[in-house]
Amino acid sequence: MASENLIFEADESDRSFLNSNPYYAIIPNAEPEHMETYHYNLDEFYGAYNDFLQMAKVRVINAEDSFLSKCCLPCVKLYPSKDISHIEYFLQNNQPYTRFNLKDLGTFEVYGFGNHIALNASLAILCALQEGKSVQEIAMNLKNFKGIKKRFDIIAREDNIIIDDYAHHPTEILATLQSVQIYAKLLSSTPKEIIAIWQPHKYSRLLSNLESFKECFTHCDRLVILPVWRAGESEIQIDMSKEFARYNPTFASHIKRVNDSVVLYNDSKQLQTLSNAIIVGLGAGDITYQLRGEK
DSSP: OOOOOOOOOOOOOTTTGGGGGOOOESSSSOOOOOTTTTTTHHHHHHHHHHHHHHSEEEEEEESSTTTTGOOOOOEEEEEEHHHEEEEEEEEEHHHHHHHEEEEETEEEESSOOOOOHHHHHHHHHHHHHHTTTOOHHHHHHHHOOOOOOTTTEEOOOOSEEEEEEOOOHHHHHHHHHHHHHHHHHHHOOEEEEEEEEEEBBBBHHHHHHHHTTTTTTTTOOOEEEEEOOTOOOOOOOOHHHTTGGOOEEESSSSEEETEEEEEEEEEEOOOOOEEEEEEEEEEESHHHHHHHHHO
């Protein structure tokens, strides 16, 4: 259906979000990230967010974020700890859904698992209300939303369950793995081993968040680590075996999709075929193509 509206994810990684001209700005958090772009200066980082906020005609924000809570501009504010309640998770045709209450507006259901799913959906609901949409229409549209590619994207369901997820920051990885745990518990079959395949994205991010990365894989049973996706950066030597020793990780050069299985390789040598597991790929590099058998 034709529409005059354009919805996009504004990108702060290279300040390109300041090249947009947003009417609505929906901001769930302003967690420091891509700090190399901002010369590792928090004032510069938050200054860019302030500029972006000022550009928008209507701002919908998570008012419990430490930075956004100080915003003095007129905003539609969500207070998740008070406004969102009765969060529960369920499967519908084996698809993951989150159900929650928002303020006094009623109950909503949305694709995906996790508190962050309820938070993001709540911000979208509050934004839609500014457009004059009815609560009933919003709830129906939200329930029919099937998610997007690479966000808890279930791409196989037979021998293995394979999930492709864009998570590449420690906070995102932790939230995704917690969601996978919920999914595993709700499945009617015997609980499967959770195997995370992580392709670190950029040396700068890995170094800036190394301690957080070392803590965010506690919700998987096994960890497979692929080479860092450089994204144009020069290689930096990091002793990954030492830094992530607590997980006893498997290191692989790449993976290949074979039917509903994933095969680990060290260059041309086949290491192992993963089977009878929930396999979740994590990263913003080419891991998505490897998982899908497109590379």
